[in-house]
Amino acid sequence: xxxxxxxxxxxxxxxxxxxxxxxxxxxxxxxxxxxxxxxxxxxxxxxxxxxxxxxxxxxxxxxxxxxxxxxxxxxxxxxxxxxxxxxxxxxxxxxxxxxxxxxxxxxxxxxxxxxxxxxxxxxxxxxxxxxxxxxxxxxxxxxxxxxxxxxxxxxxxxxxxxxxxxxxxxxxxxxxxxxxxxxxxxxxxxxxxxxxxxxxxxxxxxxxxxxxxxxxxxxxxxxxxxxxxxxxxxxxxxxxxxxxxxxx
Amino acid sequence: xxxxxxxxxxxxxxxxxxxxxxxxxxxxxxxxxxxxxxxxxxxxxxxxxxxxxxxxxxxxxxxxxxxxxxxxxxxxxxxxxxxxxxxxxxxxxxxxxxxxxxxxxxxxxxxxxxxxxxxxxxxxxxxxxxxxxxxxxxxxxxxxxxxxxxxxxxxxxxxxxxxxxxxxxxxxxxxxxxxxxxxxxxxxxxxxxxxxxxxxxxxxxxxxxxxxxxxxxxxxxxxxxxxxxxxxxxxxxxxxxxxxxxxxxxxxxxxxxxxxxxxxxxxxxxxxxxxxxxxxxxxxxxxxxxxxxxxxxxxxxxxxxxxxxxxxxxxxxxxxxxxxxxxxxxxxxxxxxxxx
Ligand SMILES: Nc1ncnc2c1ncn2[C@@H]1O[C@H](COP(=O)(O)OP(=O)(O)OP(=O)(O)O)[C@@H](O)[C@H]1O
Ligand SMILES: [Mg+2]
Numbered sequence: 087x088x089x090x091x092x093x094x095x096x097x098x099x100x101x102x103x104x105x106x107x108x109x110x111x112x113x114x115x116x117x118x119x120x121x122x123x124x125x126x127x128x129x130x131x132x133x134x135x136x137x138x139x140x141x142x143x144x145x146x147x148x149x150x151x152x153x154x155x156x157x158x159x160x161x162x163x164x165x166x167x168x169x170x171x172x173x174x175x176x177x178x179x180x181x182x183x184x185x186x187x188x189x190x191x192x193x194x195x196x197x198x199x200x201x202x203x204x205x206x207x208x209x210x211x212x213x214x215x216x217x218x219x220x221x222x223x224x225x226x227x228x229x230x231x232x233x234x235x236x237x238x239x240x241x242x243x244x245x246x247x248x249x250x251x252x253x254x255x256x257x258x259x260x261x262x263x264x265x266x267x268x269x270x271x272x273x274x275x276x277x278x279x280x281x282x283x284x285x286x287x288x289x290x291x292x293x294x295x296x297x298x299x300x301x302x303x304x305x306x307x308x309x310x311x312x313x314x315x316x317x318x319x320x321x322x323x324x325x326x327x328x329x330x331x332x333x334x
Numbered sequence: 335x336x337x338x339x340x341x342x343x344x345x346x347x348x349x350x351x352x353x354x355x356x357x358x359x360x361x362x363x364x365x366x367x368x369x370x371x372x373x374x375x376x377x378x379x380x381x382x383x384x385x386x387x388x389x390x391x392x393x394x395x396x397x398x399x400x401x402x403x404x405x406x407x408x409x410x411x412x413x414x415x416x417x418x419x420x421x422x423x424x425x426x427x428x429x430x431x432x433x434x435x436x437x438x439x440x441x442x443x444x445x446x447x448x449x450x451x452x453x454x455x456x457x458x459x460x461x462x463x464x465x466x467x468x469x470x471x472x473x474x475x476x477x478x479x480x481x482x483x484x485x486x487x488x489x490x491x492x493x494x495x496x497x498x499x500x501x502x503x504x505x506x507x508x509x510x511x512x513x514x515x516x517x518x519x520x521x522x523x524x525x526x527x528x529x530x531x532x533x534x535x536x537x538x539x540x541x542x543x544x545x546x547x548x549x550x551x552x553x554x555x556x557x558x559x560x561x562x563x564x565x566x567x568x569x570x571x572x573x574x575x576x577x578x579x580x581x582x583x584x585x586x587x588x589x590x591x592x593x594x595x596x597x598x599x600x601x602x603x604x605x606x607x608x609x610x611x612x613x614x615x616x617x618x619x620x621x622x623x624x625x626x627x628x629x630x631x632x633x634x635x636x637x638x639x640x641x642x643x644x645x646x647x648x649x650x651x652x653x654x655x656x657x658x659x660x661x662x663x664x665x666x667x668x669x670x671x672x673x674x
């Protein structure tokens with residue numbers, strides 16, 4: 087599914103990614119942990135094509151197709167979805183309008199028929215209920231005035247509606263209360279499947295109790311410095327990043 | 335200096351220009367080098383329908399300065415009137431209309447400017463508002479047309495005047511509104527939207543003078559300029575001595591979508607009274623790149639994402655239009671002008 091090799095990138099001339107190599111096969115969930123400033127969000131932005139993040143070497147492909155050559159919206163249409171660490175506010179665009187515009191833009195890009203309003207609203211009601219989001223909230227400008235936790239839930243709602251194939255969750259757990267963490271995790275787990283894969287960036291092992299990863303990687307100093315099974319997350323929780331920070 | 339008189343007398347030297355402080359960004363004197371001939375009369379029967387005709391009970395036409403007259407609304411009356419100000423050709427003309435709404439009367443004034451040619455046009459509106467007026471102006475001047483509209487509004491205590499100007503600019507265009515605000519719980523809303531491309535110019539100038547206590551003014555103007563267009567916003571609120579407890583807020587926010595486009599803004603508050611609550615905000619900048627990336631990450635192509643965000647930006651002004659039909663028309667006008 088996702089294959090990243092020796093990926094290097096700069097932000098404002100600073101080399102942040104120093105050669106990231108990572109393979110996430112279809113059907114798997116990989117977690118990325120690492121100290122603040124390690125380059126985790128940078129990796130997610132490079133994979134989604136944010137401007138200002140300049141790739142200076144290496145490759146990234148999804149199902150063999152070069153991701154780096156595609157525009158951000160083309161990557162989205164291929165099924166790449168990023169749940170932002172800090173979701174943006176979109177004043178004047180109701181959440182429902184935003185999601186429907188995105189959904190139908192993706193469908194058009196894939197040559198599929200657009201979803202009509204009744205079907206869309208039905209789906210939105212269903213997914214909102216599953217995520218315990220008040221439907222009226224979807225009529226408000228997207229994320230404007232939403233609490234930190236509400237914004238994160240809104241990310242997962244968008245994810246549920248768009249049903250992407252490759253999911254990147256950048257600290258989706260931060261800011262969520264205990265109940266919300268469960269609800270959101272269920273939403274994410276519902277999207278697990280043999281032809282989907284996920285990259286879950288988190289600081290807390292707790293999330294991984296809910297979203298069980300197949301592999302855990304440590305990103306420090308702009309590269310993957312260790313990989314292992316779920317037990318690696320437990321070890322990090324106990325011992326911290328000290329030895330990896332030195333290795334980086 | 336009276337612009338209508340200068341136009342009728344063909345006195346170029348009386349046109350306002352750079353040296354007049356209030357016209358420094360909308361220089362007519364320097365633009366017009368030879369006095370245009372007076373415009374010829376227009377056959378109004380040959381005109382296509384105006385944009386607001388389907389929404390109005392009656393339509394008043396001023397064609398090349400001819401027509402107009404008076405709109406009066408008595409107490410207890412509610413009227414929706416379309417006012418079409420039409421300019422054709424390369425001549426100069428001036429016209430106007432008088433509006434009065436008595437206490438207890440309501441008027442929705444749906445005003446449109448429709449120009450074809452390189453005319454020099456002036457429209458004067460004298461508005462006496464004792465009841466409630468909502469004035470919506472859709473200004474579609476020619477890219478070669480020079481047009482000035484000046485509205486003088488006298489608001490009575492307890493009355494309400496609300497206005498939304500929507501303009502695509504002209505070769506040089508100024509939409510000016512001066513309001514005498516008596517306080518006395520009278521309410522004033524002055525909004526505007528300018529969407530300019532090519533070499534178009536629009537100047538939205540307002541002067542509000544609060545003369546008595548307990549008055550409220552709420553202003554919101556938003557603009558989007560691209561290519562080599564130029565937007566001008568001059569908003570002045572004067573709170574005279576004795577106009578205590580005035581509540582006035584003014585916002586002007588513009589998006590500049592190209593390097594060669596320009597926005598000049600001058601918000602001014604002059605306060606001589608006590609216990610006044612006044613605020614103004616003014617921002618001029620580019621489209622939010624982070625929001626743009628967010629939308630694109632969700633699959634919305636760049637041009638569509640830009641249009642969506644820009645439309646939402648001005649949509650906040652359009653949403654304040656009270657007359658539903660006019661609001662929908664305004665929304666469609668905005669969408670049409672911002673479509674990728
Ligand atoms: N615009 C920028 N200019 C310069 N440096 C930047 C810029 N953006 C990010 N960086 C730097 O890149 C490094 C990696 O940042 P990134 O956000 O990827 O870290 P992270 O691993 O996601 O951290 P956190 O756990 O705190 O979210 C940091 O040192 C950060 O300061
Ligand atoms: Mg981060």
